Amino acid sequence: MATKIPYKMYLTEEEMPKAWYNVKANMKTQHPPFINPATQKPCTKEDLQAVFCDDCIDQELNETDEYIEIPEGIRNFYTNFRPSPLVRAYFLEKVLDTPAEIYYKFEGNNTSGSHKLNSAAAQAYYAKKQGLTSITTETGAGQWGTALAMASAFYGLNLDVYMVKVSSEQKPYRKEVIRTYGANVIPSPSNTTNAGRKILEQFPGTGGSLGCAISEAVEKAVTTPNCRYVLGSVLDHVLLHQSVIGLESKIALDKYGVTPDVIIGCVGGGSNYGGLIAPYMGERLQGKNNIEFIGVEPASCPSLTRGKFVYDFCDSAQTTPLAKMYTLGCGFMPSPNHAGGLRYHGMSPIVSQLYHDGYMKAVSVEQSRVFDAAVKFAKCEGILPAPESAHAICAAVDEALKCKKEGKKKVILFGLTGTGYFDLAAYKQYNDKTMTDYIPTDADLEKGFDTIPKCAVNEGLL
Numbered sequence: 433m434a435t436k437i438p439y440k441m442y443l444t445e446e447e448m449p450k451a452w453y454n455v456k457a458n459m460k461t462q463h464p465p466f467i468n469p470a471t472q473k474p475c476t477k478e479d480l481q482a483v484f485c486d487d488c489i490d491q492e493l494n495e496t497d498e499y500i501e502i503p504e505g506i507r508n509f510y511t512n513f514r515p516s517p518l519v520r521a522y523f524l525e526k527v528l529d530t531p532a533e534i535y536y537k538f539e540g541n542n543t544s545g546s547h548k549l550n551s552a553a554a555q556a557y558y559a560k561k562q563g564l565t566s567i568t569t570e571t572g573a574g575q576w577g578t579a580l581a582m583a584s585a586f587y588g589l590n591l592d593v594y595m596v597k598v599s600s601e602q603k604p605y606r607k608e609v610i611r612t613y614g615a616n617v618i619p620s621p622s623n624t625t626n627a628g629r630k631i632l633e634q635f636p637g638t639g640g641s642l643g644c645a646i647s648e649a650v651e652k653a654v655t656t657p658n659c660r661y662v663l664g665s666v667l668d669h670v671l672l673h674q675s676v677i678g679l680e681s682k683i684a685l686d687k688y689g690v691t692p693d694v695i696i697g698c699v700g701g702g703s704n705y706g707g708l709i710a711p712y713m714g715e716r717l718q719g720k721n722n723i724e725f726i727g728v729e730p731a732s733c734p735s736l737t738r739g740k741f742v743y744d745f746c747d748s749a750q751t752t753p754l755a756k757m758y759t760l761g762c763g764f765m766p767s768p769n770h771a772g773g774l775r776y777h778g779m780s781p782i783v784s785q786l787y788h789d790g791y792m793k794a795v796s797v798e799q800s801r802v803f804d805a806a807v808k809f810a811k812c813e814g815i816l817p818a819p820e821s822a823h824a825i826c827a828a829v830d831e832a833l834k835c836k837k838e839g840k841k842k843v844i845l846f847g848l849t850g851t852g853y854f855d856l857a858a859y860k861q862y863n864d865k866t867m868t869d870y871i872p873t874d875a876d877l878e879k880g881f882d883t884i885p886k887c888a889v890n891e892g893l894l
């Protein structure tokens with residue numbers, strides 16, 4: 433028998449990547465630029481500087497450097513929670529009785545409970561380096577707000593977190609973790625911004641949305657001196673920071689001579705999956721492998737599988753630059769019975785472009801199947817997964833069962849982005865059997881599509 437691959441493959445701190453991988457350097461078709469809605473022209477660096485940190489903008493616009501150094505100040509913070517383990521899912525393989533080999537990269541071993549700390553660390557570091565005193569952001573499920581609160585505490589920055597109101601009510605303890613790290617939590621919509629006041633007037637009693645919280649956080653950043661806005665997913669520089677997930681996975685798998693046949697991950701804004709696949713996709717773009725890439729989204733928020741590839745706003749108040757992406761419309765609101773996160777209306781422009789060019793596939797799954805898979809996984813692998821991560825588990829299980837049916841011995845790698853300890857209201861619904869599935873009709877989706885801006889770029893006039 434060949435050397436047995438261990439249950440957990442840990443890298444040493446020395447083996448941690450010293451540079452992020454920029455997949456754009458190998459993309460033949462770059463995604464189209466952000467458009468400034470006021471001028472209808474591509475955003476300049478100056479346009480972006482009012483909102484984002486300078487170093488992040490440079491990374492955002494970098495299409496040429498394959499590797500971008502991870503500054504020592506960030507690598508130091510990374511040792512708080514990295515390297516993360518790559519796990520061979522022997523127990524799950526056994527339960528499924530599959531000939532497939534299953535591996536997962538587990539990013540939930542930190543207090544934020546997710547991969548989001550990888551980019552929070554970088555963005556807080558760059559904000560501090562620029563001499564800023566505060567940053568703002570939004571958070572939905574709360575992992576991003578927690579991650580950024582941790583990073584802000586470490587680097588010494590003030591932080592305002594606009595937290596989607598329903599989520600701040602459903603997850604009071606998540607809010608308390610954020611506050612414990614010293615950040616302010618403002619349930620959104622709030623009356624602290626014009627965007628919030630306007631939405632409250634229009635929809636009194638609304639539970640809020642990510643798009644609305646983004647509008648508030650951006651407004652707060654541009655009206656506060658020495659303050660910038662930071663975003664937890666979607667943008668290219670966030671994907672860049674998340675490439676540490678894929679790089680570590682590849683180093684660990686290479687050590688054992690393992691190459692994945694399929695790489696699966698959940699897609700919300702697309703940063704974790706973009707980061708997981710980055711080095712492998714880079715090879716694929718150069719014709720060096722033939723890996724199958726599968727992004728998994730909720731059937732109730734199906735931006736890749738049923739969205740449109742057009743320019744849209746990143747927020748519901750229509751204040752951000754326009755991004756060309758797969759979108760359900762910036763006014764899209766996921767059904768309130770959707771419990772599992774991944775509720776953003778748009779998708780990372782990089783992931784959108786790769787999908788559009790046929791380099792990756794996407795599937796959507798209903799939440800009852802997602803929770804079936806989550807529970808199956810928890811019982812044998814021990815980790816209670818975040819519902820978001822369970823989308824990837826569900827697709828990986830499907831793939832492994834397909835291997836069993838076809839007698840194929842594929843190597844499956846999936847991203848286990850986080851833990852579900854703050855998602856117990858959703859698990860309660862599942863256990864009480866009150867969880868229902870919701871698949872929007874075409875007519876439902878049309879309402880969202882109606883909120884996509886009618887503008888020169890979308891009419892093909894630019």
Ligand SMILES: *Cc1c(COP(=O)(O)O)cnc(C)c1O
Nearest residue numbers: 665700701702703704820849850
């Ligand atoms: C935020 C989050 C996601 C979604 O990540 P994207 O990078 O936006 O696709 C998935 N899983 C967990 C646990 C998260 O916190």
